[in-house]
Amino acid sequence: MAALEVRDLQTHFFTREGVVRAVDGVSFSVDRGQTLGIVGESGCGKSVTALSIMGLIPKPPAKIVGGEVQWEGRELTTLSERQLEDVRGHEIAMIFQDPMTSLNPTLTIGTQIKETLRRHLDISKDAARKRAIELLDEVGIPKPESRLDDYPHRLSGGMRQRAMIAIAISCNPELLIADEPTTALDVTVQAQVLDLLEELQASHEMAMILITHDMGVIAESADDVVVMYAGQIVEQAPVQELFDHPEHPYTEALLGALPQIDDASGRNQRLTAIRGRPPDLIDPPKACRFAARCPHASSGDSCATHMPELREIRPGHFVRSQHPASERAGKRVEVTA
């Protein structure tokens, strides 16, 4: 059984301009020891999905209006705030994009780790301190004893993100949600932090949700991938399958925007940007949300009038499009025959 199961999650923002359907019917599951990658551009609802699982969406204006978040057989969306506080940081932990602002500048690293330990575990002050040193050591921070009493501004971005990770894993969570954990870091540090996350996931047997806009990060770390666009899942598949046989035009476009440095021909190719912008999520039309940017949508089909369902095009591979790659190829065969 999956550790986390999200079913038809809908999180809306009630603003003055109207209801923003930030997350509009998202379903997925994560098993222990597995990494689910959620990929998509800014504003596609990937972070709101994560915050909805944690119960951290800003209420108001946001509200979970439908769907379920099943965690180890418990429904998280109906828990009280106090019950959720027991889950957060203990069973499900989260790290964020910007380590420069995610740590409190007025408290030492040690205090920020120890307060988490003391909140969830029945542990003495001395034991918490010892454990905090072990944790800093585990995430690869040199001289952990002296770092414990340092304030965050003394640490580099990469070291701060390591400290954030130490906080997150402090109570041995079963699920770690990493929301763009490497976006704000130097490229060289990015790889180190991703490696660290993978290592820790294996040693702690955690499930992990890795949110990113970077297909390269997905390729490196994810087992399963969810591609989100405009609040919906547009494609879902195991990572190898997705990279080998991308079906949705959006996924294809994302992969096309990735530099290919392995083969000689790719080096001279221009990177292709995706034209246009995602649709406004206030009262989106009953249509394929990618239609306006889709190179395969034409006036003759129903893309502009009909919302495609998420369908299983191959076992374990789901796509929400009327023009998946494999069917386009099929069509072409028909025409030439």
Add this chain to the structure above:
Amino acid sequence: MTAFIVRRLFWTLPVILIVIFFTFVLMRQIEGNPFRTSERNVPESIQQNLEEKFGLNDPWYVQYAKYVKGVFTLDLGPSLVLRGRDVNDIVREHFPESLELGGLAMLFALVVGIPLGMLSALRANSFLDYTAMFFSNVGFAIPSFLVATLLIYFFALQWGDVFGFPTSGWTTWQSKVLPSLALGLGPMAYFARLTRGTMLETLQQDYIRTAKAKGLRWRRIVAVHALRNSLIPVVTAAGPILGFLITGSFIIEQIFAIPGIGRYYVTAVTGRDYSVVMGLTVLLSIIVILANLVVDILYGILDPRTREART
């Protein structure tokens, strides 16, 4: 930290010298003379004698040098108008009242203002928030002499039997309540608004979201993570306000007939009592400088990032 304080104290010396210089120059620019007023028809020879006695006939730089020497030997000189009284006496006798009044007003402003602002921020846009902010707006807008008059009218006269507050004086604790409230209301309203604003801003910070993601209880998030960061701007504002409260309470002292130093200040200016004006100005600037020093020290305690720059 100690080095920082010593260095800061050392730097107050040139500041005080500059204050003395400007007060000295400005006072001499005002028309008139303590001994040549229209009310007193003093023979010319006596005036000459008086001016001679107080050194007013010396060149200005001699007077200035004498005065600076006096300040640094803690002798602020004799009053030119009040016969037989030194500025030191006036300070000794009347400054404690002003200090106490300002201190009590500040205490009221902080103790009520900060929690009120916090509460408003935590219940933002609620009825409580709107009520609190309405009254702090009003409190900020009404001048203190009107507040003082209203307080006297209602709490000392109309319902005087119930509350037992006297209309004036500075003796019993009851007599200190109304003046402190009247003086502290404006700063209290200011602190409440400031705390509300910074608290709301702090609650939006990423590290508050981190604290929530760690599952910390809301009470701890507010008390440990949000409050401390919210207080930094409040502390910054508190320094000059404290100086202002201790020194600028002339109106309140007048209305409540409090024998504080504010009254001497004003009468000294109108009476051209040079030594009193200068003595009090120097005293008050030292207080403002010290208040700012305290702010800087508190700043370092609240925000470790500023601590580094000074060691």
